[in-house]
Amino acid sequence: MSRISFYPGPSRVNAKVTEYFYDAYMEGILSENHRSAAFMKLFKKTKKLLKQKLDVPEDYEIVFTSSATECWEIIAQSLTAKASFHVYNGAFGNKWCEYAGKLGVETHAASFDIEDAVPIKLLSVPEEVDVVCVTQNETSNGTQVSDVELTILRRQFADRLIAVDATSSMAATTLPFKMADVWFASVQKGFGLPSGMGIMILSPAAVAKAEKLNENDHYNSLLFSIVNSRKDQTPYTPNILGIYLLYRLMEDRRPIEEINRKVKNRFLDWMDFLNKFDSWTPLVENESVRSTTVIPLKAEPSVIKELLEKASDAGFTLGSGYGEWKEDTIRIANFPSIKKKEIQSLRFFLKKNFD
Numbered sequence: 199m200s201r202i203s204f205y206p207g208p209s210r211v212n213a214k215v216t217e218y219f220y221d222a223y224m225e226g227i228l229s230e231n232h233r234s235a236a237f238m239k240l241f242k243k244t245k246k247l248l249k250q251k252l253d254v255p256e257d258y259e260i261v262f263t264s265s266a267t268e269c270w271e272i273i274a275q276s277l278t279a280k281a282s283f284h285v286y287n288g289a290f291g292n293k294w295c296e297y298a299g300k301l302g303v304e305t306h307a308a309s310f311d312i313e314d315a316v317p318i319k320l321l322s323v324p325e326e327v328d329v330v331c332v333t334q335n336e337t338s339n340g341t342q343v344s345d346v347e348l349t350i351l352r353r354q355f356a357d358r359l360i361a362v363d364a365t366s367s368m369a370a371t372t373l374p375f376k377m378a379d380v381w382f383a384s385v386q387k388g389f390g391l392p393s394g395m396g397i398m399i400l401s402p403a404a405v406a407k408a409e410k411l412n413e414n415d416h417y418n419s420l421l422f423s424i425v426n427s428r429k430d431q432t433p434y435t436p437n438i439l440g441i442y443l444l445y446r447l448m449e450d451r452r453p454i455e456e457i458n459r460k461v462k463n464r465f466l467d468w469m470d471f472l473n474k475f476d477s478w479t480p481l482v483e484n485e486s487v488r489s490t491t492v493i494p495l496k497a498e499p500s501v502i503k504e505l506l507e508k509a510s511d512a513g514f515t516l517g518s519g520y521g522e523w524k525e526d527t528i529r530i531a532n533f534p535s536i537k538k539k540e541i542q543s544l545r546f547f548l549k550k551n552f553d
C-alpha cells in the first residue's frame with residue numbers, strides 16, 4: 199500500500215481485501231447471475247452474518263443500496279407520506295434535509311450547536327411528520343449522538359419512524375438498533391471496504407410503513423427491495439463483488455463489542471496524544487458529544503494547510519475539513535481497519551514536525 203490513509207471516507211480499506219478479491223474471482227461468484235442459487239446463498243449468508251456480527255435484532259430486515267445518499271432518497275420517497283423532521287449539527291445532516299426537500303417532501307429542521315447534546319425536549323415536531331431524521335455520527339465535525347439520547351428520542355417519538363444515518367460509525371461502534379427504525383451506512387467508512395454499496399437496516403415498523411405507503415414507482419422503491427430481499431434477491435443486478443467482500447469481512451470480524459472497545463481505546467489514546475500539542479485543539483470541547491471514529495482538530499488555517507501538505511509529502515492522507523469547518527480543521531479517521539503500526543507512524547510524524 200503506497201499511502202497511509204486517515205481520511206474519514208473513503209477510508210483505508212481493510213488489508214484483507216486483496217485476498218477477498220482474489221477469492222471472489224477464483225470462486226466464480228462474479229460471473230454468476232444474480233438470480234442464481236449461488237448468489238442467493240451469498241446474499242442470505244451476508245445478511246445473516248451482518249446481523250450476528252453487528253448485533254442487529256433478529257426481526258429487522260436488511261436491504262442493500264448503492265450509497266448512503268441513496269438511502270436518504272429512499273427514506274424520502276418510500277417511507278415519508280408527507281413530512282420529515284431533521285435534527286442536525288453538521289453538513290451531512292443538513293444535506294439529508296436538502297435531498298428530502300428536493301424529492302418533494304415537506305421538511306422541518308432543527309439545528310443545534312456542536313457542543314450540545316440533541317435538544318430533544320425543545321423539538322417541536324408537527325403532527326404530519328412521518329420520519330424523524332438523525333445523523334448518529336456527524337462526519338463533518340466529529341460529533342456523536344449517544345445511546346441515551348437515542349433512547350429518549352425513541353420514547354419521545356414512539357409513534358413516528360426514527361431514521362438514523364450511521365455512515366461513519368456502523369461496523370466501528372456498537373449501535374442501539376432497537377432505538378430506531380431505519381439505520382443506514384455506506385461501506386467505505388467504518389467497514390473499510392471499497393465504495394459503491396450502502397446498507398439499510400429496517401425495523402418491523404419501518405417495513406410496515408413501507409407496506410402501508412405501498413410506494414412502487416422507482417427501481418429502488420423500498421417495498422420492491424424488501425420483497426426481493428425476503429427471497430434473497432434484489433430488484434436489479436446488485437454489486438455482487440461488494441456483497442462478497444462484505445460477506446468475507448463479516449465472517450472474519452470479531453463481534454462488534456470487541457471492535458467498539460478497540461476503537462474507543464484507540465480514540466482515548468489519540469486524544470491523550472493530540473492534547474499534548476500547542477499547534478491545535480480538538481474542534482469539539484465537550485467530551486460527551488465527541489465521536490470516537492472521526493477526530494477533528496482545529497487550528498489556524500495556515501497551520502492546517504501546512505499540516506495537510508507536510509503529511510501528504512510524508513505519505514499520509516489526512517481528512518481535510520468539511521463544510522463550514524473546511525479551512526480551520528483537519529479530520530483523522532479512527533476506523534477499525536487502520537493498523538496499529540500506521541497509527542504509530544502518523545504519531546511519529548506529528549511529533550517530529552509539530553511538537
Ligand SMILES: *Cc1c(COP(=O)(O)O)cnc(C)c1O
Pocket residue numbers: 207264265266267268290333335336337338363364365366384385
Ligand atoms: C459519507 C457520508 C454520507 C454519504 O455517503 P455516500 O456513500 O457517499 O452516499 C452520508 N452521511 C454521512 C454521515 C457520511 O459520513
